[in-house]
Amino acid sequence: MSVPAHLRRNRILLEWISVRQPAAEVYWKGQPLGSWEKIEARWRITGQRIRFSFRPQDRQKVAWISSIQSCSGGIRILLKEHHRQVVPDELEIRWGDADQDRVREPSDLWPCTRRWIRSEMPGCVVLSAERRSDRARTLSRRFLRVHVRDRGDDRLIMVAGADAPAELEGSMLTQGLLWFDWLRRRKRLPEPATLFLLAPGGRANVLYHRSRFLNEERVRSVIWEYEDPSDQPWQPRLASAPPAPEEHRDFKWPILGPFRWSAPLARVLDLAPQWIRRHPRFQEYDSLRILGLEFARVLGVHRDRICFGVGAQETELSEENFENLRALVNQILFFRRPDSPDSHHPCYRLQSERWLECLILEDVPRLFPELVPEAVYSQIPVYLGKEPGRVDILGADREGTLVVMELKVSENPDLPLQCLDYWGRVTDHNLRGDFERRGYFAGIRLNRRKPKIYLVSPVFSFHDSTERVLRYLESDLEVWKIAINEDWRNGVRILARSRVKCGELP
Numbered sequence: 001m002s003v004p005a006h007l008r009r010n011r012i013l014l015e016w017i018s019v020r021q022p023a024a025e026v027y028w029k030g031q032p033l034g035s036w037e038k039i040e041a042r043w044r045i046t047g048q049r050i051r052f053s054f055r056p057q058d059r060q061k062v063a064w065i066s067s068i069q070s071c072s073g074g075i076r077i078l079l080k081e082h083h084r085q086v087v088p089d090e091l092e093i094r095w096g097d098a099d100q101d102r103v104r105e106p107s108d109l110w111p112c113t114r115r116w117i118r119s120e121m122p123g124c125v126v127l128s129a130e131r132r133s134d135r136a137r138t139l140s141r142r143f144l145r146v147h148v149r150d151r152g153d154d155r156l157i158m159v160a161g162a163d164a165p166a167e168l169e170g171s172m173l174t175q176g177l178l179w180f181d182w183l184r185r186r187k188r189l190p191e192p193a194t195l196f197l198l199a200p201g202g203r204a205n206v207l208y209h210r211s212r213f214l215n216e217e218r219v220r221s222v223i224w225e226y227e228d229p230s231d232q233p234w235q236p237r238l239a240s241a242p243p244a245p246e247e248h249r250d251f252k253w254p255i256l257g258p259f260r261w262s263a264p265l266a267r268v269l270d271l272a273p274q275w276i277r278r279h280p281r282f283q284e285y286d287s288l289r290i291l292g293l294e295f296a297r298v299l300g301v302h303r304d305r306i307c308f309g310v311g312a313q314e315t316e317l318s319e320e321n322f323e324n325l326r327a328l329v330n331q332i333l334f335f336r337r338p339d340s341p342d343s344h345h346p347c348y349r350l351q352s353e354r355w356l357e358c359l360i361l362e363d364v365p366r367l368f369p370e371l372v373p374e375a376v377y378s379q380i381p382v383y384l385g386k387e388p389g390r391v392d393i394l395g396a397d398r399e400g401t402l403v404v405m406e407l408k409v410s411e412n413p414d415l416p417l418q419c420l421d422y423w424g425r426v427t428d429h430n431l432r433g434d435f436e437r438r439g440y441f442a443g444i445r446l447n448r449r450k451p452k453i454y455l456v457s458p459v460f461s462f463h464d465s466t467e468r469v470l471r472y473l474e475s476d477l478e479v480w481k482i483a484i485n486e487d488w489r490n491g492v493r494i495l496a497r498s499r500v501k502c503g504e505l506p
Helices: 005-020 109-120 166-185 205-211 263-269 322-335 352-362 415-431 466-470
Strands: 025-028 031-035 042-046 049-054 061-071 074-080 089-094 125-130 143-150 153-160 193-200 220-226 276-281 285-290 293-299 305-308 371-384 387-397 402-407 452-458 479-484 494-500
Touching: 005 042, 005 049, 005 061, 061 089, 109 125, 109 143, 109 153, 143 166, 153 166, 166 193, 166 205, 166 415, 166 466, 193 205, 205 220, 205 371, 205 415, 263 276, 263 305, 276 371, 285 322, 293 322, 293 352, 305 322, 352 371, 352 387, 352 402, 371 415, 387 415, 402 415, 415 452, 415 466
Parallel strands: 153 193, 193 220, 402 452, 452 479
Antiparallel strands: 025 031, 025 089, 042 049, 049 061, 061 074, 074 089, 125 143, 143 153, 276 285, 285 293, 293 305, 371 387, 387 402, 479 494
16 A cells, blocks of 8 residues: 655655754753654654654653644654544754754845844854744744844844834734743743844834833843845844823824814714714814714814715715715615624624724713713824824723723734733823813813723633733733623623733743
C-alpha cells in the first residue's frame, strides 16, 4: 500500500532535522528539553499514521503525530497519545543562529528594524522575527514582531509600517499585550520583559496615551517613532507625551442648548415624532436619527438647512424632493425593527452600535439605576491633543463619579483598550473641569475620582481575549463587564454584571 503524500513529507522533514539540525533546541509543552539529538527521537509509519517516540529527561514518551506545522524559526509537532485526546500536545523544534534564519516572513520592515536593533541593542540575540497572522492567538500580520534577548533581558519589538491605516495604531498595543501574554503562558518569556512599539512619525500619540495605564509590574512599554524609510534612512526617536488639548485652539464642544428651531426642521420631525431623535454635533449641525441611524443633518446658524441620506448619500432638502425624504423615513421604519423582513438590508444592518446606544439611553433608569438619568450623554467628544474621540455613553453615578461606557455588538479584541483610551481622555477633561464649564452634568457635583469603566456587549460577543488584556492594566481601575441579551433589538436586558480585577495574573 502506497504511503500518503503528507506522511512522506513529514518523514522527510524529520529525517532532515536529524541530519542537518541535530543541535536544534527542543521544547515540550513550553519547557526546554535540550537538543534534538539529546531527546533521541524515533519515528515509524504505521498504517495511516506516524508513531513518534522521544526521551524527555529519563523516560520514553510514545505518541502519534497529529500534524507538523511551521512556526517561528522551526517547526511544531502536534502529538496525541490516544485517539480520544482532543487537544494535542506540542513539541517545538527551533534552529538557526543567524538573524536572517530566524525570520519566518521577511518584509520590507525587517532590514530597517534589524539595523535599528543592532545599533540600539548591540550584541543581542534575535530569537524570532515574523510578520504573519495567527488567528488562534488574535495576532495580525499588519505588524512585524521581533523577540530579542539582550544581556539576559527579553524585549519584544512590534513595528507598524508607514502605510498602516490609522485604526491599526489603536490596536497595536492590544496586539503587543496578546503576544506578550501568549509567550508568557508558554513559559517562553522570563519576566519582566519590555515591549517596544515602533510607529510611523507623528502617529504615536494614541499608543503613548494608552501605555500610561499599563501595570509596570506586569509589563513595561517604550514607544518609539520613525520616519518613512522610503524617503531617508531610519532615525527612530523616543515618542514624547502628546500636548494637553486647548479649547478653541484644538477642539470645541457641542452646544447643549437651547435647541434652535425652524419650520423646515419641525416639518421633518413631524414625519415620525415618536422615533426621530435630535443629537447636537458641535456647532455646525445637529444629527437626526431613527434608532441610532442618521438619516439627516440640520445645518446653518438658524438650523433652517437640511441634508438627508444614509451613509455617503447626501441631498439638500427642498420642496421638490421632500417626498423622497418621507420615503426614506418610511423605509427606515419598515426595515429597522427587530422583526425586520430583511436583516441584510442596510437600514437594518448599519450603525448597530448606535441602535444599541439608543435603546440604552431610552431605558437608563431600569438598566443602570446607579446613574443619574438626566445626566447621561451619548457620543461626547474627548480629545488627545488635536485628535478627537467619542465616548459611546458618558454618565455620572449618584456620588458624582463619572462612568465611561463602551458598546460593542460583535467580538472586538480592542474593546478594553479603546475604552481605556477614552477613559483617560475623560479623566483629563474632568480634572480640568471642562465638563462643568461647558454645561454638562448640571446640578451634579462631579468628584475627581477615577471614572468607572463599563464594557457592554451581548453575552456571547465578548472577545475571548478581553480579560487577558485587562490583566496588564493598572490594578486600581474599576472595570465592569456588562453582558446583555443576544436579541437586544427586542429590548435590552442585563444578564450579568461582573467586576474584572485588573492587574492580576492567574
